[in-house]
């Protein structure tokens with residue numbers, strides 16, 4: 091349960107383990123899914139390239155030109171190993187019409203923030219409809 095702007099949201103998360111550029115999304119990932127959190131590592135150019143391929147595949151699968159998405163650059167604690175600048179992540183997210191943030195799962199500072207951001211993106215796509223409690227499915 092996550093609270094955003096005084097409203098409670100019941101988030102259900104589906105984790106897609108081990109996605110790479112050759113992965114095929116199961117069709118089930120387009121059904122009853124309201125938003126997507128796409129994560130790359132700021133220490134890996136390969137992951138930044140793969141996330142762009144995955145985003146294209148995602149749009150193909152759902153048959154839309156835009157879906158509520160948050161692009162997350164993870165591992166921001168690894169300063170010395172960083173190869174992707176925040177501006178590059180932001181630029182990519184902007185080109186998708188998505189929200190962008192950087193995170194560190196290790197330092198666990200931003201986990202809740204990621205889910206608040208995807209809720210805001212889903213609300214935007216939904217025209218900010220109000221109700222007492224909402225159920226959202228995030229992948």
Ligand SMILES: Nc1nc2c(ncn2[C@@H]2O[C@H](COP(=O)(O)OP(=O)(O)OP(=O)(O)O)[C@@H](O)[C@H]2O)c(=O)[nH]1
Pocket residue numbers: 106107108109164165166167168193194195196197
């Ligand atoms: N330093 C640091 N390490 C991290 C961070 N997030 C994940 N890791 C490490 O990165 C490795 C991969 O993390 P996973 O959570 O398995 O990544 P994943 O993308 O979910 O992996 P798959 O779903 O199997 O593709 C592990 O060794 C984690 O401990 C982070 O924010 N900082």
